[in-house]
Amino acid sequence: MKRIAESTVRRLSIYLRFLEEFEGNGLATISSDELARRGGTTSAQVRKDLSFFGSFGKRGLGYSVAELRTAIREILGLQREWRVIIVGAGKIGAALAQYRGFRQRGFQIIATYDTNPEKIGRTLDGIEVRDMARLEADIGRDKPDIAVIAVPSEGAQETLDRLVRAGITAVLSFAAAQLHAPPEVTVKTVNMAMELEGLTFALTNKD
Amino acid sequence: MKRIAESTVRRLSIYLRFLEEFEGNGLATISSDELARRGGTTSAQVRKDLSFFGSFGKRGLGYSVAELRTAIREILGLQREWRVIIVGAGKIGAALAQYRGFRQRGFQIIATYDTNPEKIGRTLDGIEVRDMARLEADIGRDKPDIAVIAVPSEGAQETLDRLVRAGITAVLSFAAAQLHAPPEVTVKTVNMAMELEGLTFALTNKD
């Protein structure tokens, strides 16, 4: 398949959210224009995004909400369950483990991992906190699809290396660190400090 | 000033992190090439990013770590303190309130806000949980620079509207919703579901 821009994938995610909302409201069809207005983009952008994957609409009418929803879910790979582990059971890791949005969207959290003996063996909202020492062995057995890194920045790269060696190929990191991984491993980083600095830049340089 | 790409600002944030690290190590100068290697980009990109703001290096030698660090802090507006409120004292809000990275980087968290009577009046790591009803009055008095939205997605837009009416012009949202605000208000959204879907897309469409 032709390479798809990351921005396109992000927008598909947004469209999907609206389609689910519309479906809840019983709406049958929707135009690229309406989808664009809600998603903060343009109708041409919506149509272009979809055009990379096929032709889902009916001219003169728009898109069937149910069909487009299914199509986007398929494109994003959301028609199946994904198995997730969370490495680090600190504040962020714990908040993530308890975050309901994950389960609602087909992400099954298998376990969290930590080195703190006081935490190991406990459960967070039904999710076991396991000994970090078992990480590799467990990955071999449980075969998670995705790992979330929620350890302090200093340890993030080492954690990533261990995950990669154990066979993980998709990682979401919350560490405020630039991580390096082989090209076959997809790493996404959510960096709050960076976002905040985007805001202070905007506040400082608005004129 | 000429419009600066968001990607440039994000990279400046990354460079700054490395410069601080290098400074800790006592390094005096650094080349664009080294900065690029650490930051996962190219030396031309580093130089281009900096060139929008001035000329900070010495040909043949590179950049003074201390000077460049100061310059980037100034560009990003980090030479001053910023006053932050967190709206929503649930899991995410609480984790953010206790997140040390904020304070370390000059973000002073004034208060959090919630509607839950059981939470109101308590403190999270020294930060007061206040009644959401007081939001507008408090903003008028405390004049926070930045608001963080950590309420459930359903209430996010209404929260944003209230913040905007009260005079807030910079918002970081953790709600999984597309938010709309007037153009003079800068809104950044951290959407974990979107990031995860970027991963499942990559996992599904790798071939």
Place this chain on the structure above:
DNA sequence: GCTAGCTTGTGAAGGAATTCACAAGCCCGC
């Protein structure tokens, strides 16, 4: 003070993403 060896800063080129603009096609009403 001169030369060799680097590294910056920056126009120009190239590439990627977005927007434009319109032909193609569908539906509804008559």
Place this chain on the structure above:
DNA sequence: GCGGGCTTGTGAATTCCTTCACAAGCTAGC
């Protein structure tokens, strides 16, 4: 079953961002 009114799908144009490539300029060594 035909015409008017919409809306899609998509090449072309445009805008935005990144990479290239090299002149300019600094340092260190002799």
